[in-house]
Amino acid sequence: MSHTAHIPSHRKPRRSASKLALRAGVAGGVLSTIAVAGAAGPANAEPVTETIEMPTLGSLETDLASAVSASAEASQQEALDLSLQAQEHxxxxxxxxxxxxxxxxxxxxxxxxxxxxxxxxxxxxxxxxxxxxxxxxxxxxxxxSGSSSSSSSQAATGSAAAIVAFARAQVGDAYVSGGTGPNSWDCSGLVQAAYRQAGIDLPRVSSSQSSMGTSVSLSNLQPGDILYWGSRSGSYHVAIYVGGGNYVGAQNPSTGVVERSLDWDMPSGAVRIL
Known part of the structure; x- marks a missing residue:
């Protein structure tokens, strides 16, 4: 008898055929059938079988590819929607x-x-x-022309005489915008100062001066009347009629205070305050 006949083997027991078949089915993606028979059952007992369906590697790859494709399509659709929104905006x-x-x-x-x-x-x-x-x-x-003698002899009296005398006394003075004397004037400043000689206070600006008193025709003027250029309530220049068809006014910086004929620059109208 061999000395090793009764020595138990230390090798691992061989795996059973059923376990190997089960592992092979999982790895290869095949359907495995495991037959389980009762060890203590009768000899003629029917074997009990159970079928387990395992997913194959091929189906997993297909599902993964489908999921990736669906995700890509969703991302593409979202990008398209955002692009459309940007275009609409x-x-x-x-x-x-x-x-x-x-x-x-x-x-x-x-x-x-x-x-x-x-x-x-x-x-x-x-x-x-x-x-x-x-x-x-x-x-x-x-x-x-019809009454030259009466026109030439037309003379101011009373308050009108004081206004005319003051205005004529300033002829030759300088014209200065905003001037109120005593040696430089603008148009309304001269008129205001002349009327002050008669104890009459007039507004400072030409448009207000021409709005006072009553309107008179240029063919019916009297010494002391205020002549204006422009509209009565919006005149831009005033002067004093001194008789004989003449007026005195502070014209502009070039001429200063002058006495002129009405024909030199026909006024728009006249007002009478006296």
Whole structure:
């Protein structure tokens, strides 16, 4: 007898065929059938079988590929939606900007049209004033020709005499805008100072001075009347009628205070305060 006949083997027991088949089924992705028989059952007992379906590696790869594809499609769709939203937002901003530009252009054209209409109206008013002055000049010239003796002898009296005397005494003084004397004047400053000699206080500016008193025709002037150029409530120049068809006024920086004939620069109208 061999000395090693009764020595137990230290090798690991061999795996059973059923366990090897089970592991092979999992690794290879095949369906394995495990038959389990009762060890203590009768010899003629029917074997009990159980079928376990395991996923194959191929199906896992397919599912993973499908999931990746679906995710990529979702990302692409989201990117497309964002792009469309950006395009819509950009289009809305451009439309708003275009509308703003169109409104600004319309406003500019409207303002230009209004300014042109105002210029036309002003030109029309000036043309009417020139026509009126021409008519007044014609009437005044005819009146002067018919009664030259009475015009030349027309003389101021009372308060009018004091106003006329003061105005004529300033002839030769300088014209200075805003001047109120004693040696430099502007048009309304001279008129105001002259009327002060008669104890009458007038407003400082020409438009207010020409708005006072009563309106008189240029063909019916008296010494001391205030002549104005422009509209009565919006005159830009005033002077004092001194008789004989003449007036005294602070004209401009070039001429200073002068005595002129009405024909030299026909006024727009006159007012009488005395």
């Amino acid at each position: 950009g289009a809305a901003q451009k439309a708003a900007l275009d509308a703003k530009k169109a409104k600004a252009e319309a406003d500019r054209k409207a303002a230009a049209a209004k300014a042109e209409a105002e210029r036309a109206e002003k030109a029309r008013a000036e043309a009417q004033q020139r026509a009126s002055r021409t008519q007044e000049r014609t009437t005044l010239s005819a009146s002067s």
